[in-house]
Amino acid sequence: MADSPFLNNFEKTGLRSAQIAAALPWLWLALVVASQSSTAGHLADALFAMLFGVGGPGGGFTHLVLQKGYHVFLFFTFGWLLSLPAAGRSQLSCLLWVFVVGAGAEALQLGAPGRHPQLSDALLNLAAGAAAVVVRARLKRV
Numbered sequence: 001m002a003d004s005p006f007l008n009n010f011e012k013t014g015l016r017s018a019q020i021a022a023a024l025p026w027l028w029l030a031l032v033v034a035s036q037s038s039t040a041g042h043l044a045d046a047l048f049a050m051l052f053g054v055g056g057p058g059g060g061f062t063h064l065v066l067q068k069g070y071h072v073f074l075f076f077t078f079g080w081l082l083s084l085p086a087a088g089r090s091q092l093s094c095l096l097w098v099f100v101v102g103a104g105a106e107a108l109q110l111g112a113p114g115r116h117p118q119l120s121d122a123l124l125n126l127a128a129g130a131a132a133v134v135v136r137a138r139l140k141r142v
Contacts, residue, residue: 021086028078029101035074036108041115044070071121072128075102079132091137098129 034040048066078101082094089097102125109115 018086018088021081021084022088024084025078025081025087025097028081032074032078032101032105033108035070036105036112036115038112038114041112068121068124071124075125075128076132079129080136082129083133083136085136085140091133094133095130098133099126102126102129 035044044067048063052062052066075098079094079098082089082097083091103122105125106117106119106122109117
């Protein structure tokens with residue numbers, strides 16, 4: 001049975017799945033980093049204006065909700081991908097990465113003209129990423 005082609009294929013697929021699961025958060029991180037640029041800020045404002053008729057810093061409540069919702073989306077997804085069971089990371093290491101990337105993403109804006117890092121955004125990044133890690137941990141126990 002140990003020499004079964006099915007078993008050998010399953011073991012290879014399992015390894016491949018673990019490798020993909022381990023790589024996904026770092027691919028997502030590229031999107032997070034790219035979204036901190038001035039160009040990304042202008043594109044987001046243009047997209048918000050086109051889709052919702054709001055844009056720019058004076059865009060009002062809708063613009064604020066969309067902007068903060070994007071932070072939640074980015075970092076909840078990052079935390080979720082970090083904590084995929086196949087990747088084999090501990091909950092603590094996932095939370096540490098969420099902290100480093102969440103704070104670092106805001107710090108990157110220091111070097112981007114027209115972007116302004118905010119403590120509230122960094123805290124939102126951390127909360128969203130940590131929530132995903134905790135939810136994944138709870139789902140594993142059920």
